[in-house]
Amino acid sequence: MSIGVAIIGAGIFARQEHLPAVQATTLLTLKAVYSRSKACADNLANRAAKPVKTYYDSPTTSNHSLEDLLARKDIDAVIIALPICVQPTVIKEAIEAGKHVLSEKPIAKDIETAAHLIRWYKHQRREEIWSVGENFRFFEPVVFAVEQIKRLGGELVTFSVDVLAFIDEDDEYYRTAWRQKPDYQGGFLLDGGIHFVAALRCLLEAAGQSVSTVRASTSLIKEDLAPVDTLNAHMTTSNKRNGTFNLSYGSEFRRDCQIRIVTTTGAVAVSPSEVRISTSDKSAAQEKSFRFPPGSGVRKEVAAFAESIYTNEPNPRGSPEQAYHDLKLLQGMLESGEEEGAAKRI
Numbered sequence: 001m002s003i004g005v006a007i008i009g010a011g012i013f014a015r016q017e018h019l020p021a022v023q024a025t026t027l028l029t030l031k032a033v034y035s036r037s038k039a040c041a042d043n044l045a046n047r048a049a050k051p052v053k054t055y056y057d058s059p060t061t062s063n064h065s066l067e068d069l070l071a072r073k074d075i076d077a078v079i080i081a082l083p084i085c086v087q088p089t090v091i092k093e094a095i096e097a098g099k100h101v102l103s104e105k106p107i108a109k110d111i112e113t114a115a116h117l118i119r120w121y122k123h124q125r126r127e128e129i130w131s132v133g134e135n136f137r138f139f140e141p142v143v144f145a146v147e148q149i150k151r152l153g154g155e156l157v158t159f160s161v162d163v164l165a166f167i168d169e170d171d172e173y174y175r176t177a178w179r180q181k182p183d184y185q186g187g188f189l190l191d192g193g194i195h196f197v198a199a200l201r202c203l204l205e206a207a208g209q210s211v212s213t214v215r216a217s218t219s220l221i222k223e224d225l226a227p228v229d230t231l232n233a234h235m236t237t238s239n240k241r242n243g244t245f246n247l248s249y250g251s252e253f254r255r256d257c258q259i260r261i262v263t264t265t266g267a268v269a270v271s272p273s274e275v276r277i278s279t280s281d282k283s284a285a286q287e288k289s290f291r292f293p294p295g296s297g298v299r300k301e302v303a304a305f306a307e308s309i310y311t312n313e314p315n316p317r318g319s320p321e322q323a324y325h326d327l328k329l330l331q332g333m334l335e336s337g338e339e340e341g342a343a344k345r346i
Helices: 012-024 038-045 066-070 087-096 111-124 140-152 194-206 298-311 320-338
Strands: 003-008 028-037 053-058 077-080 100-104 130-133 156-164 211-219 230-237 242-248 256-263 266-270 274-280 285-291
Touching: 003 012, 003 066, 003 298, 012 028, 012 038, 012 077, 012 298, 028 038, 028 066, 038 053, 053 066, 066 087, 077 087, 077 298, 087 100, 087 111, 100 298, 111 320, 130 298, 130 320, 140 194, 140 256, 140 266, 140 274, 156 194, 156 230, 194 211, 194 242, 194 256, 194 266, 194 320, 211 320, 230 320
Parallel strands: 003 028, 003 077, 028 053, 077 100, 100 130, 156 242
Antiparallel strands: 156 256, 211 230, 230 242, 256 266, 266 274, 274 285
């Protein structure tokens, strides 16, 4: 028997990623959709293969509130994709209602809120599984690169993250009101940048390392992406190796998205569609390239969440603690930028 699931939040990501992911696994059956407005909830529900009931705040209608959705006995799990500052409250409500929860990244607006939420969850000692959705941990190029780094072995030498993008007024994510006037640190650097922090942490972990110290500068190139849209950081790992983290959403004339890990036995470069592996023997250098079809990792992430409910074994890639450490690293960089490059221990 499949698990009854509801999608809470009917925005872009729910339409483009969560709904197809639910439909792609036989382990889940979509039962309901919630959004603040009836129009948004109906829009998502109408895309489903089978009729699902909608819940909403506006217009006020009896038996259609979020509380009514959470009271349904045929819904065992929820996928939450709401504005960053709203999510912690709804996560608590869903868990208290006896639902398994997959909540979107970041785990919270700051590490203080995230730590409080994790402590609350552990104190509950409930059986409900709470996973935080970081799809880059399930993204095929990243998963493949992790295995290649482990196979290469050797000691970490250096690493780099270079992500240059441009968010303009036509971008569909920019047009969401809560992103235009963020009430959380970092703006798009938090909302989108957390993915690349998570990917870097996965790759460094495969090399047996983690970031221990950061020094960063931040700036604002496009005024409508306030408070900041560009981050340049110097990182030091636990084995005293250095790397860089460069992320900008205000780069109009150069686009890039690549993470590189270099060890004493080779190098791995990861992009959204390709992984390149460089090694050498006594005669010559060698490079192999592996191509990947378009994807995001969300389908595997949602399937893993469903499997964890069946087995009652939370998937470690979705643990709240992993999400907390992602946020801690990114917040450390943002705070360093605010303090003119002051060193921050992670």
